[in-house]
Amino acid sequence: MDGALHGKLASPDVHRIAAQSAGRREGEGVMHGGGRDQHMGNLPAEVTSFVGRRREVAEIKQLLSGARLVTLTGFGGVGKSRLASRAAREVKRSFSHGTWLVELASVEEPDLLCEKVAATLGVVSQSRRPPIHILSNYLERRELLLVLDNCEHLADACATLAGKILGAAEGLRILVTSRHRLHADGEHILPVSPFATPEPNELSTSGGINRHGAAMTLFAQRACAVDPTFAITTGNQVTVARICQRLEGIPLAIELATPWLRTLSLGQILARLDDRFRLVTRGSRTAPPRQRTLRATLDWSYRLCSPEERKLWAGLSVFADGFDLSAVENVCCEEETAQQDVLATLAGLVDKSIVVRTAHGSAARYRQLETVRQYGRHRLRETGGEALLRRRHRDHYLRLCERAAAEWFGSVQADWLNRLRRDHANLQIALGSCLDLPDRSATGLRMATALWFYWRAAGLLPQGRRWLDLALEHHSHAPSDELARALCINGWIAAAQSDFAACEQAAKECRAIARCTGSTSAHTYATHILGLAALHGDDPTSAAALLDEALTHYRSTDRVDSFVTLTYLQLASMHLHLGNTERGLELCQELRATCEAHGERWLRSYALYLTSRAHWDRDDLPRAVTSVQECLRSARPLGDLSCIVLAIDQLACLEVAMGVAERAAVLLAVADRTWLAIDGQFPRGKGDAPARREQCRTRIDEQLDNGVLEAALRHGAALSLDEGIAYALNEEPDPARTGHSAVTPPAPVTRRELEVATLIAQGLSNKDIATRLVISRRTAEGHVEHLRAKLGFTTRTQIAVWITERLRGEPLK
Template structure:
């Protein structure tokens, strides 16, 4: 059995624990042979023989050792074999052939590849999940948190995990990805630094984690020493590839590695061989995503590689290659999204999201690169919308537009895409400013597509102001986009015209909505068809066809069930709420309203698309009037407390969804610690992180960590969402139907 794994993951510790647990099964003993300090493979047999207490012999030492072990029932533990792989493999193979009762337990960063070998990859310790909803009790089950707490208490008597420090401890363990050595070294630092100071310094963990046990081998006393050891075990080409791969964030596939990292000493055809070597050496972790293999560097290994890349002078070159790869991927997705492949693209881009962020951050932090950022962020239009990332998409586009104001085609497209996101977020003022610039720019450039989209969104923005002539402008945009052969533009024009007509009571809404659905069906654009379904359902409901409306919105909801798109799902829930209210299912309507509004807040859009608002107000008022204040508020709060999956299950009548919803706390406040609730309250009052820190007498970085943690627990992406959520669950005046609920 060979225990493999990354540096510092605890292979030796596990081997010793196993040896202790099984020692009674071996009457001839359990013998440890430590090989880390052995540099000469020719001395391996002598070292093993010496550990077993055998005298030096003139005869072949391998034969003497095999003869000695032939009738022994014995466990031989060979620790740290990675730098002596060939010698260890040869010796183990010979000994096992000669001694049928011999068992060997080896630790190595790479398998020995001996006949009969079983390989066990030692995983990192479990870490707290800070990406979604969790409760403080979850920390107690985290192996990494337990280890940190134990080691911290050993060096700092009296240290314990409390409500006040659990966020910092959890974040440290998460940042160190459950690597025991790194966690122990961080815990030692508590003798001279606070938890917050440790967190602040983790971006340079190799400078921070430098003081280990004096009893450990020199290369195990610091994180950098462990990484240096791993680096030295790699070939020159593997070292170069390790450094280059550090530009990826979150992971990569083989094609990405070949595209970004080949050249300058690494032929493209050699990348596969080198990646396999780094997997064998436990530098890369292999993961399966659907039918594609992906690879990942743990963050500490990635940081080390980034340092080596910087030393090589190639960091900017490789980051540009990475940027170019992401740009090509985004543009391919843009061109191919309105097709049967959109499901594949949606899944692919969710996996690539960390790389997208890394590429955009490079574009917006490196002088002269913002135009490429405009191009990438605008190309990902459908990804931002389909993944419920409207706020993030607008964030990147807004930054890129401010950094590069040159009158280019990239700017024109970024302007109308950003205005589109503004309008989807029910924020027409910045949209109108951007559109006022985009129209003249597009005409000057001869950019027919951007000019047509500008007219489309200008018309839709006019509807926000109650100007029904906006429909005429949208119809003109539809004509232009059809003439240009833009099928996506044709579909989105029909969809938004249908919504506008529905809101205005114009019966053309149904025809436009059904035509939009046919365009999607013709191109097998499944996720875009989702929007056509709920929009057609909304118009059917307006016409009094509640059963048809429920069927259409339910079908749309099933299409979106596997996709984390709170913005789109909220519109389905709203249509189902309207229909339930009209059919006399008032408590169900109130729950669905609560779930829809919570999902909109989750997406950062307030109340979804213009055109739905008035219907929403009517449903809230009517349902409240029938149920009464107390009953409505109770049902609404219950719906607002559903997770997205619970809301979908409840809406579709799934028994599992209903059961989960029935046992859910009244609201999400139970997910937050007392301190986090205090921070949420101060955010709702409009305080900055610095002001929060001053009010609570904590470090500003601690305040920032609390805010980040609240965002993660509640699934939010902005402070505005926290404020809206906090107001919604604590302020009676903010409940639907009250004065403050009306749209200004």
């Protein structure tokens, strides 16, 4: 809760209640990735069976019970990532705020490490505060496990980050995978070895495949995926054992070998492995033996690929964190090669497990395991083709960004936002490629400028400003309208971060361009930026005049896009701040009409937020509530965390003004927890929003007694953001509106249903409840449904909150 609270609403017990309630539920998270809640973290589903490693999993769990930083070490392909994910999955109930996987293979710059971790957790930063401070503040009261995967290229940065956030968050544990240790204070090391392989003469002739050990079990299970009729028998077990020996029990090597059963027999696979490894032993002897084995397996797979497949394998290494088919066609397709041929070649690599297909809605997406990708990069550099492929990669993503910018002011905003989020790592690589070469700085500036809406809507303003600063620093071309627009966008971000000196400097540079070129556009950009500086500064009257002048110039060009219409929003906000309610409402209505004519959601959402504020100023509370709820409906598909939490916060203030204090307390608890994911606190900017919020808190404190207040806070703290939005929109039963107490059931509950409710509060699934109570799963599901019906609830969270309150005052007999 906010540190400025007073009285009951600010008591330490309320902090504890909210934190405990959030910890008990089985699905806490913040909105991330287009509005989807992440329940208990973001660990990926296991698409293939997990084999062996029981001892290692148990050892990791034991280490994490006492150590706060555990590093799994071992060479690439030994299975560190899969082991870490499995261990994290098994301990997730020990961490009330979830287990979170941060994949770092695609992060090439140490400076971006903290931002990557924050983004994975859903922490949004719009300010100039150092990301490490925002992240530490967010983690301070949380109990969670971070899995930092593939850290070897960022070892120093990871060690520094771990030291800072572990010092700030007592409930934090970190599990690392790396080819070598981080050399961080308090680090506990667990080496990960390949699977043991049996001697052929020691093989058993009875029992299931598990009798042969993990290496042969893994081979058999992956072979069954290729050929469902495959089985280890007394006739082939010796050959399988020898294959696993040749592969030295390395999981990745085994997984790369089994797809060849589609075209080769076991004997042929063994013979080719023998030939390949004999060649390797004549080669480099400086690498560790098992690393030579993995390289040999990759060499062998590479040589068995067709020339087209080899070339594509190498070309795909320029992508980071996945890619789609259009990217492959644009980056890796030669002019003389038909696109259907590229698709067939890609399908061949998927068939051989060199490329992994992942699903993202209706569009397929692909990725490579990092070891396979690094091998491909080595091959690409051998051919001398890396520079060409990186240039094509950069050009493809430049076209993508500029197309997104052109289509952003329309009905496909959510699609574009989700697409850019998925390709975020590739965008960073493309921007970095532009700035590596001075003659390409103009390209980098075009790309960073085109993404202005993405930096804002995705909550990435600091990162956007970083790229724009770098691009402007490297820019060496003549003054132009494009340069002025980039300066204007950079000044807009600076103003949003209260960096008024940078904002005014950008305005001066725009004016210099206007004098040099005679450009009206550059002069308008300068006027716009100066208005923004005044808007966020101490001169609201000047801000209104300057923004009005800029808007007049924009209108004269007949341009209709997000950046031009953004001026309406800024000017409306300024008029409302000045008390010019009717003018502010008029501008909001103009903006809404323009947005709705184009199917635009993003600015429409903010226009509805300000419309609600205008109705509030006119004491028309019902219309204010209707407008802010419509704002939430509009913003939800985009996942713009800033707009959503502003709306929830304002709705809470409106509810208490209308006399519904219990509901207001629930909404404020949702907002408070979400503000922690945005710079750690409610924005303390200009205007009377902070004062209204404090007044809301005071009224809640005055109108609710301790028991009802605590129950409402527990309820709000236990809701995920999606559930909080549903609550705000009355999409679930609301005790505050129906007249039922948040802790009193409307119908009698049986003893067995009380037992089931208690287990739900402990985070158990229906299956786990059935096991604990020795009943069928269907019976357990029936009890849960009866509880929901009797209590008038729609979620398990509400049941957990209710039983927790009941147990505090009425222990089960």
